[in-house]
Amino acid sequence: QVQLQQWGAGLLKPSETLSLTCAVFGGSFSGFYWSWIRQPPGKGLEWIGELNHSGNTNYNPSLKSRVTMSLDTSKNQLSLNLSSVTAADSAVYFCARGHIFDFLSGSYYLDFWGQGTLVTVSS
Amino acid sequence: DVVMTQSPLSLPVTPGESASISCRSSESLLQSNGYNYLDWYLQKPGQSPHLLIYMGSNRASGVPDRFSGSGSGTDFTLKISRVEAEDVGVYYCMQALQTPRTFGQGTKLEIK
Numbered sequence: 001q002v003q004l005q006q007w008g009a010g011l012l013k014p015s016e017t018l019s020l021t022c023a024v025f026g027g028s029f030s031g032f033y034w035s036w037i038r039q040p041p042g043k044g045l046e047w048i049g050e051l052n053h054s055g056n057t058n059y060n061p062s063l064k065s066r067v068t069m070s071l072d073t074s075k076n077q078l079s080l081n082l083s084s085v086t087a088a089d090s091a092v093y094f095c096a097r098g099h100i101f102d103f104l105s106g107s108y109y110l111d112f113w114g115q116g117t118l119v120t121v122s123s
Numbered sequence: 124d125v126v127m128t129q130s131p132l133s134l135p136v137t138p139g140e141s142a143s144i145s146c147r148s149s150e151s152l153l154q155s156n157g158y159n160y161l162d163w164y165l166q167k168p169g170q171s172p173h174l175l176i177y178m179g180s181n182r183a184s185g186v187p188d189r190f191s192g193s194g195s196g197t198d199f200t201l202k203i204s205r206v207e208a209e210d211v212g213v214y215y216c217m218q219a220l221q222t223p224r225t226f227g228q229g230t231k232l233e234i235k
Contacts, residue, residue: 044220
């Protein structure tokens with residue numbers, strides 16, 4: 001059974017960089033997309049971006065200038081960095097596996113999710 | 124971006140009755156291969172979201188057959204027959220057609 005386990009700093013000051021890691025157990029990176037999604041307190045889901053096992057990335061244009069995603073295939077881990085955070089970046093952050101059903105377009109559904117990491121930005 | 128609009132946003136349901144949630148997209152999610160690039164997720168209280176339905180109408184592994192997805196193009200419906208107490212939570216639709224992936228606002232199902 002695939003499991004995604006996340007961790008990272010939960011309290012940041014404005015202008016700092018958010019760094020989260022997601023470890024994948026019970027499966028490989030190859031053949032899947034890997035997404036990060038966030039959820040501000042009491043609100044809905046926002047897609048942050050994705051990367052595949054080759055390291056190709058797509059980011060939400062609303063965050064693109066501040067986001068970096070990467071893979072460490074030797075450790076079966078993916079990471080998210082979000083720079084220059086503000087209070088608006090306070091949210092629960094999820095990693096999720098994208099199961100590809102259309103390899104031409106790269107479309108997928110999110111079949112496994114991490115437990116979520118609450119990140120609060122406050123001075 | 125593809126805009127996803129759900130209704131209703133709040134859905135009180137009596138156990139044993141059925142419930143329906145609508146999701147509309149600003150662009151057609153029907154591809155030339157005949158599949159609709161629309162997924163449904165449920166986020167139970169205090170939990171991560173999990174997959175219910177993918178490609179418009181396919182139930183994910185382990186999802187009870189009380190859950191069904193239908194629709195095509197820009198109009199989709201998630202139906203829950205014989206609602207149970209364990210079905211409470213927030214239901215989201217998500218388009219998988221293009222990036223950025225976008226979600227509906229969420230529909231909160233509660234038990235009367």
